Structures are given as C-alpha cells and as structure tokens.
Amino acid sequence: MTELAGPSPAVPGELTTSPAASAGPGEAPGYRPRRTLPLAVETVRQLHRRRTLITFALLLVLPWVLVGAFELGGNGAADPQTPGLVTTATAGGLNFAAFAFFASAGFLLVVAVALFCGDTVATEASWASLRYLLAAPVPRARLLRQKLIVALGYSCVAVVVVPLMALLAGTVAWGWHPLKLPGSGVELGAGAALGRLAIILGYVLITEVVVAAIAFVLSVSTDSPLGAVGGAVGVVIVSNIIDAITALGAWRRLLPTHWQFSWLNALQPQISWTPMIEGAAVSFCYSVVLIALAFRRFRAKDIVS
C-alpha cells in the first residue's frame, strides 16, 4: 500500500465545478445505445488475454510440428491403410495446407472455436465485469451481438491461420507444387488449388459455427468459462461417438458433426457439392436455433454474478 498517494486536494473542488443534477433528458448527455461496446473495444478487451495468445501460438506452431513429424517419420505412403491426405501431405505446400485442415478440423479447431465462443460471456460473468457493462448500460441484445461477432471473428482467424501457416511451412519444407488430389492423383494448378482450399476453408468455417453456437449458448447459461468451453467440446465428442455407430444409418445425418469432414469431397477431381450443401444446411439449422436460444436466455436472465 506504500504506492498509495495522498488525496489530491484539488479533487473536491473540481468535482463541484460541474454540477450536473438537472431535470433534463432521462439519459446522460451523449449516450448512444448503438455506440456501446464497439467491436474494436471488445476486440482489444479479448486480444491481450493469455488464452487468446496461447491459442494462436499453438495454432501457428502446429504446422511446423507436423512438418517436423513428417521429416522424422516419413508420410507412411507405403502403408495402404494410410488415409489419402496423409500420403499426399508432403507433395508440396498446397497439399500440406489441405492436410492441415484434415489434422486440425476434427478437434484442435473445435477446441479453439469453443474457447473463443464459450468463454466470451461466461468469463465476463466470472470477472463480474458483465454487470458493469450491462449497467453502463450496454443493451443486452447488443452486448451479446457484439461479443458473438468478435468471438466468431477470433474463431474465423483461428481457422484461417492454420492452413495459411501450413501453406507457408509446407512450401518451405517441400516446395511449391501443384495440389495432388488424394486417391485419384489428379494434379491441380495453383489457381484451381487455391480455389479448392478456399472452398474447404469456407465449409470448415460453416461447420465450426455449430461448435461456436453450442459454446455460446453454454456461455450465457453459466458463469463458469471452463464449463462452457468444456461443455461445447464434450457435445462435439459425444456427437462424434454417436456418429461412429453406423447402425444408426441415416439418423446420423442429424448429428452436427456428421458432416465435419464433408469438405473432403472438394478434393475429388470433380467437386461433389451435395454432401457439403447438406452439411451446411444442417450446420445452419443448429447454429441459428442455438444462437436464438442464447439471445432468448440472456434477454430475461437475472444477472446475479
């Protein structure tokens, strides 16, 4: 407490110089609900958090770790059981970027997205900063909207940086070669290959929105960030387990994660759109309903944390 300075003698006087009590409008001068919690502010509030930095560090290091693993252990192309994308992973930067999706979409990106979207409201509640934002007042729907946009933005960046870094790492390690499609061995030039990667990226983003929506609902439902993030990841894991029960047949199409690898159809010589369109439709359904549910819950919630 030694750093505590004494009271500033000027303070009381200054305070009285601006008498504010008046029977004016019912709101503070200059208050604009639409200017509350700007996206830039929310972005900065989240940016310097340790979890944000660590997540991005992991995502950016991952491609280099994979490069190292392939350099050490080979790509297993001689083993016929090896999945196609692994055997072609070392064919060049483009192939390695495609492989990076394969390696990360199933779990790593899920965790990252769940982290950004599950943590966003629950952490504010646990810090107690949520009530000061709401009493500022930031209208509830706006607070949720701004936080959702920023969380989705961070999630989006997380999904984008992995293949970009993989493109760089793969090109450094194995050079810039045409994209060799697994299975058929068809090679695509840079233009077409980047187009395919963009399609994959778009589709992966769509499927990750479901994870984001699950995490977001949990985030407004609990004051525990860990519960929201872990809950979302848990839902994904359970969905994957159920999806593995092939006896369920067509019912598995209702699972949000059933479609998470449908983007592999964009690596066929001729793109097969149907699974991706169906997957996108299912993702959209889950996302829009869950996000609406989040707004509904938060709208009427008593904030007692």
Added chain:
Amino acid sequence: MAGVVLVAGGATAATLASRPGPYTARDLRIPVLDGPHDNQRVVLDATLFRPAAAGRLPAVLLAHGFGETKAAVRGEAIGLARAGFAVLTWSARGFGRSTGQIALDSPDYEVKDTEQLISWLARQPGILLDHPGDPRVGIAGASYGGAIALMTAGYDHRIDAVVPEITWNNLATALFPNAAGGPAVDGVFKKQWAGLLFTAGTAGFGPAGLAAAAGASGAAGASGSGALASAAVCGRLLPSICAMYQQVASLGRATPQAIAILRASSPAQVASRISAPTLLIQGENDSLFGLDQAAATYRQIRSGGTPADLVWFNGGHDGGNQESARVDGLAISWFDRWLKGRPWRPASRGTGPATSAGSAGGPARVGTAGTGQPGFSVSRNLGFDPSSGDLSLQVATAPAFPGLAGTRHRLVRLTGPPQVVLNPPGGAPPSMSAFPGLGSLGGSLGGSLSGSLATDMPGQSAAFQSAPLATPLQITGAPTVRIRVSGPAGLTLFAKVYDVDQAGNATLPFSLAAPLRVSQPSSGQVVTVTLPAMDYQFAAGHRVRLVLTATDFGYATPTRLALYQVGLAGPGIVMPSDPALVLTDAGLAWWVWAAPAAAVVLAAGLLLTGRRRRTGSDPADEETDSGVPLEIAGLTKRYRDGQLAVDGLDLRVEHGQILGLLGPNGAGKTTTLRALMGLIQPDTGTITIFGRRVTAGSAALSRLGAFVEGPGFLPHLSGRDNLALYWRSIGRPGADPQLAEVLAIAGLGSAIDRKVRGYSRGMCQRLAIAQAMLGLPDLLVLDEPLNGLDPPQIREMRDVLIDYAAGGRTVILSSHLLGEVEQTCSHVVVMHNGRRVAAGPVAEIIGGGGSLLIGTPRTAEAAAVLGSLGGVASVEAHPDGVLVQPGDLAASDLVAALVGAGIPVERVGPSRRLEDAFLALIGPAELAGAGTRAGDGTGTPAGDGTGPPAGAAEVVR
C-alpha cells in the same frame, strides 16, 4: 388356391404411391400350355401382390434369376405393390414348385408361358386394361429374368414397359465371346460361368445345391441306372439343352448346334421388334453378361424407334455395389412413367451403403422424350466417401448412350517389343482375371477384390506399357487396340488393360479380360481387339498396361503346347469417352431447403416468445416527474429458489442527498441495487431514475454510476486500460470521462499502469469507485465502498462523497460502517427482511426521540433511580451508562435526581449513535423470530401504524 388376405382397405392408390402402405399377397397356381406344338401342360407357381387399393391398377410381371424361384423377388414385388402396382411373380418352368423343364428362356417354352400369364392378368378383376385381353403391364427381372422380360416384350406387344437388369443380348456371344470380332462359333468358351449356370440348372444354386448335386450323382453312380444318371446329370434341364451343354463343355468349343440353341434364347433375335419403352440396367462388375451385351440390346431397341435408356450401375454378377435401393427405385420410376403416365421423378435416395449414390439424372438432364429420364447414366466409384466412410458412388448422366465406341477418342501410346507367349500344355496354370461365382458369395466381396486377384503367369504373357499419363484419363466404352499375332490355328489370347500406379502396383479394372481367338492366323496377322467395355478413370501419373496372356481361369483354352508371337500393330490403345457424361449430384433432398427455413422459423419463435423485458422506450412507462433522481415504488423480487428478497419497497431519493442504505445481511439491499442497475427483473414495482423507467439496458442507466458487489475488471489489463475501455464501452463518445479527476480519487499512483491482476483488494475497490464515477454520473450508487480502505482513505472518501453530492448530484451508499454513514449521509433508509423499516434524515433517525445517554460508572443504580422517577418513558442499561427516554422530564431533572441519589454523572448528551437506532429498529424483529414478518407493535412497524420506536422519523405503511 390360397385365400385372399386382406390386410386393410380403403387406402387410395395415390397415397400408396407416396407412402408405404399395406398390400395383399395371394399364392396361385396358374396352368399354361407351351412347347413347339403348344401341347405341354405346365403349372406355374405364382404369387399376385396387390396394394390394398380400390380400382384397376397397372400390373408388373417380375421374373427371377437362374437357379432361383419367385421367392427371390418377393421384396422387390412388395416395393412395387406399395408403389401402386399389381405384381405377379412366378417361378419359371423347371424352377421351384413350377412344373416343366428349363428351356433357357426359349420362345417355344418360357416366352409362351409368360404370354399366357399376361392373358391371365387380363382376366383378373382390378387390373387396368388397355383393350380387352390387353392389360396395362410392365415386365422386369434380372439376369435370366431380364432375358425373359426382353424376349416376352419382343414377342408380345401387350407389354408396355420393360426393365431388364444384368442380362444378355446374345447368349451365344456371352458364353463364347471373341474380342477379335470373329463369329461366336469361333469364340472362347466361358467355361466357369457356363458350368456354374448349368450346375444351378441341375441342382440349384449355391453351396447347398452343389452339395445336393454331388450326392445325387454319387447315388446315380452306385445304382448304375442310365435314367437315374440322366436325371442326376441334367436335373430339370430340357434334354436338348443338357446335351448341348455336355457337348460344348467336353469340347471346350462351340458347335453350330449349340450356337443355334443359344441364339434362339437371345433377345438379339427380337429386340428390334420391341415396342415397349425399355430401361436397360447393366452391371459394371460383370464378367458374365458384360456392358457390351446391354449396349447391343440398346442399339437394337433404338433402331426400331422405341425409347430406351441405359444405366450402368456398380454391381453385376461379379459383385460390387449392387445399389439395390437405387436400382429398385429406377424400376419403379420407369413403370410410373410408362404405366401410369407420371412424369419422371428421381429415384429416392438409397439408404444402403451407397448413400451418396444419389439418383439418376438431375432435373436438367434430358433423356428419352425430354422427360428428364436418365438417358444414359453411369455409376462412378469415387472410392470411400471420407465424410461417411461409405463407398462413394456418383452418377454421371448424358442425354443418350453414344455406343461403346464413344464420341471422343484418346490414343494412349504403348511401347514394347514383340514378345513370345507360351500356351502351356493342358492350359495350366492359368492366369486370372475375374473369379466367376465369387460375387454371388455375398455383397461387395467380389467388388472389393476386384482387380486384386488378377495375375498373369510369367512366360504366358506379353505386356506393353504407356508412359505416365500427363492428365487423368476417363474412358467410357470399349477401348480398342491393333496387335500383330502369329501362331498355330486356334490361337487364343486374353487381353487386359491394367492401371499401374506410380509405385508399380497394377490393378485390373473390374477384373475384366477380353478373350480373343483367331482360328486360322496368317503369319503376322493384324487383329483389332475390342477390350472390355467399362467406365473407368486412370489417374494422372498412372500408366496404362496392355497384357495379352494365353490362359484364363474362367475360360477353356487350347490344351496343346503352343508358342505365339505377339506385338503391337499400331501406336497404342484407342480410349473412347463420352464428354456428354456429367457427374450430377442428386437433386438436393427436400430437407436441405426445408430444414433451414424451419430453423429460421423456430429461431424467430424463440426470440419472439417467452418472458420479455419491457423496454425503456415504452411511452407508457415514462414518468412525468422527471426531476427525482431515484424513485422506487412497490418493488418486489422473489428469486427462483423461492427466497423473497425484496417485499414491496418504496423509496425516494432527492437531489443532493447522500442516502445511506442500511440493513442487516439478507435485508434486500443488494437485490434492490441489482434491480436499480437493471440486472434483475423485478416481479412487481417500478424503478425510475430521473423520471425514466429502469429496465434491463434502459437508457436511464446512463446517468447512473455504480459500484455494487465488488469490482469487476479485466485482470489482464492495467487499471488505466480498464477504465479507458470501460468508458469507450458505455456509449458516450462525445462526453468527458473526467479521467484525471476520478484517477485522483482512486489514488493508485503509478499502480494504475500495472495489470489489475496484481492489485490488492483495496486497490481494486478504489479503482471500482473511480470507474463508477467516470463521467461524473448524476446518480452514484456505492455498495460497501469503504471496505478495505484504511482510516485515512475512509476519511478522504467521505469528503469526496460529500463534495460530490454538494454539486447537486445524488449518492446512494450502502455500508455496514454505521459511524461512517452517520458522518457522511444526509438521509438513511433502513431495510430489514426485504422491507423498508425506516427512512428519513439521519438526524431524525438517530436523535429525533430525544434519547439521552447519561454517562455514569454505576449503571445499575442509575437505572434504578431513573426508573423510579415519574414520567420517564424508558431506561436501558448501556455500556457507557444508561440510555433514557426522558419523556416529559428535562435533562436537568434527570441529572438532579441522579446527583441527588449520590450517583456520579460524568456526562449527559443526546444518544447520537446510529448504531443504537439501527439495532433498535431491527432488534425486535430479530427477537420475534424468522417466521413472523409482521411486527408485534412494539418493534418493527409493519404496516399497522403503531408508534415509531426510537424516534423513527417516518412510519412505513
């Protein structure tokens, strides 16, 4: 005859077509007359399936495969019945419980039988008739049943639609193929398949049947009876057919008589006369009846001007993916189209293994008569669908089938010197392509083994290979290659096209080989070889390898040792393709559009219903008296756990007041402040700030600065950043945060630039108060602001608050430090058990009743003396003396009485201690127990208007 079993009635055909419905199955025995002279009586074992629908229905004849009975097509028949057709299945003559002998779909026998079944149908009630004796009828079947379908359609023009699957066009060229283009009599005998078929004809098909046949022949050998032997060898085959087979099987060659018999049993004889629209479905995995057979039928039917479409699917006699759901759906759609006049609808998406197979023909692809039918469709195996783990099939379609020669050709150059090929004596060991019969052992075993069984015996094979392909090579049709051969008469070779990957692994697509035989080769004769028809893609980087081998497991080959010279006679293989074939994703399922629309509706419903918070902009909520900083009326809040936290609280705070909000723990102070901040939804009552109704997020809150229930900061940011970002969050871009002033109040010095994570409790506390004061709000609410502050800081904070209110602003202060409240606040509200117990200026609360504290060390005696005085209202012992309600007496009277009694009086003064008043206010209720909220009249006033205790200024209700 079995009785009719009516499962249910009353359903209409329309509903049955769209939804599985009940059906009836009626077993029948139908007598027919056949034979060359129409004098053989045969009784056919049949079943008529009908949907339980009223009215006359179109009919479908459903034939079974070789070695099977009507039971084999029961499932398909039920599917058709549910789609609104009357379906007649029957065991062909010589099979099952039908009488007669097997004549191989002969025009004299089986065709006549089927024609009489059509006549029988025409006599049945409830069958739609085109003319008297001419029912509206389609016919379908696979393999043996497919051939009878085509044969019947060629002979009987009452047939209105045909769907033959995996069947032959010409049984002679199917069993004696010759890729060198010679006549069938010069063909190479397909001995394994022929043997399997004829064995099935004698004893049934499958392992059990084969065992039964072995047992029967053993019995025949033991008895030595010629008749028994004949029965055991020929089973139910017509003797002429049996003799023909025994002859060709022994020779390993065709005879003209055999060719004549087989040709008579071939749709090739009559296909050009077929007038019924025909959907030909042929398997890609089929070394028995290859794609070339269906191609010939297609050409012949089309030559007569009859609509015909062709489907190549992934199954066949060798296994692969039989795409059952899709194939059945295609047949139903075809009959819907041609027997009911319905527009073509894509077959329903299968739910079997080939989930992504989709349907044939998207709506844009135009086939026969512009109806959007398949025209020509090909299933392409794209390997395993990574998203589901299922085999991924896609369907490519074109408006019409261009023929096996394709419409575009690509020459793949081959290299390799002329080579000598040895035909081993006895033809053993043979090379391998397909393994006949393996496909019937089940499912996709044959398909999955496809290509992996293929072997070429060293020394018996010549190979020619291409350079790696620069681009992928799609072939659809039958490739051709010109080779130069020399050798003895009857030179026999098997041509195979391998797909060789970069690692050198060779795959034989669909396990197909093309046998060729040159009966009298001249030296260096040039032969054009037509390779097996297929739809296949060679990946870029792969090589094409042409292999010519002298033997094949499935065929009869010359038994004499021979040497052949084999070389290329042209630059390479001509690969046909059909660029018109376009992969069509199945039309998107209905739910792809319906589900998102439903989800949007559901989401809208979620947002528009349920408990809604009132918005501050509602004009009805506007108060006219806009000057009051805070007014609370009838506030009640019961939490979800049932706790009644605030119970009908009324409160009014005026400009310039510093209001102390007092109450024991659980009195409802925090709940009141939460409601005041719009954090919780009151059950009843209103809160207005400067005349504006407070709801969640209402704009009135912008004039409120609050510090409630502890600080809330982002721990990873510095105190300064926290305040700056908070100010930027509260939506007053143009206003002045007065940052310097509030930072001075916080007094954190250089710590303001350190991360909040490292702050002590008191530092957080002061930063939070500073945050509440940002922008100098007109109404400042501070909850326990003094906790954690040291005495100098408390004193300083007191001055700050007094100055703050002196400017006309309003401060609400909740604290347990009653002494501080007493010194700081102008007004006090005391809450207890959710209700307001007292409210008013501090002076009135603590001093209004005129209590006197008389300081004396001899408390007990003093109390006794004073108590004995007349007119004293009450006397209480106090740690510092006695507390007296003097009543009518003056202080001097009391002092005089005490002094008179010899009790020392050290001091006399008004009891100006808030603590006493507070305890007096809440004490009796505490004593009254938790269960009774209403005061007992001597303590807490509870709406009954009894006298105020301890001089409370105002009675609440």
